[in-house]
Amino acid sequence: MSEQDPAARRDVPRELERALAAEASLGSRMRHVAVGLAGASGAALVAVLWATEPHPLPARTQAVFAALIAIGLAWAAFATWVLSRHRPLFAQDRVLGARLALLVTVVTGTAGTALAAARSTAAGTLATALTGAVLVAAAALVLSRARRRRRELLRLRDALRRETP
Template identity: 55%
Template sequence: MTPDDMLTRLSGRLSLRRRLAVVAVLLAGAAMSLLTGLLWATEPALPTRTQAAFGAMIAVGLAWVAYAVWVLTRRLPLFALDRVVAAWLGLAATVAVAVPVAVIAARPVALLIVAVLLLAALANLRRGLTRRAALLRRKRELDG
């Protein structure tokens, strides 16, 4: 395999499997935002904290929709940048939603669940950053 062949493989489009996964993320984010918005609209007398939580959930869903649209419409090679962005988004969503829930619940089980979610989000971020660095290093090697 020549360096040009390898660069072509590194620069390729998203695989069908990856595209389907991103479409699933788009649909899940849209459904989450839509259903939460509909619930919020039909219950106007909710407490302020509940309204804030609904707003945060809608924002998280719309952020995933924006991410999916960005990945699906991107015309340049991503070199795992999409995975890094998704990992940061997952970490932000975990912090924005799970941490306040654990603080409000103030139960050891809730704190344990949030700790596990945060560790998983951080591990996912590290894996994404490592993968991106490896791809970029390989690209530099092949470019000469």
């Protein structure tokens, strides 16, 4: 944006207003409600399944159940954090959500590959590892896009602050 271009300077507040309206829209909030409910419901379902097993489960199964509950609770906590903010987040929620998605994808892909290596054929292990790698790459791309969007919004905010007396 040129310092000399008054039309470009007038567009900054409008562009930031549009971006923040999309960030705080009812649709955005409802998506976070859905994420929170899905995470909490998934954690509750696994916890009930675990609690109602008639026999003691093997340690590995207990570890997986605990990890699945932790993942569900992490998504529920994330959604609660976003919904409790009463100020613009400037896409900070997108970055945090993408980080969480990348972490969960790496852990799940690694655990799945290790399990396949222990119990499957070489082809099954390779297929699992490739699937995990594709999902990790997709999550990394989402994180990259979220960071870029956050930088863009912060740049707009800073430009508006510089122009406002």
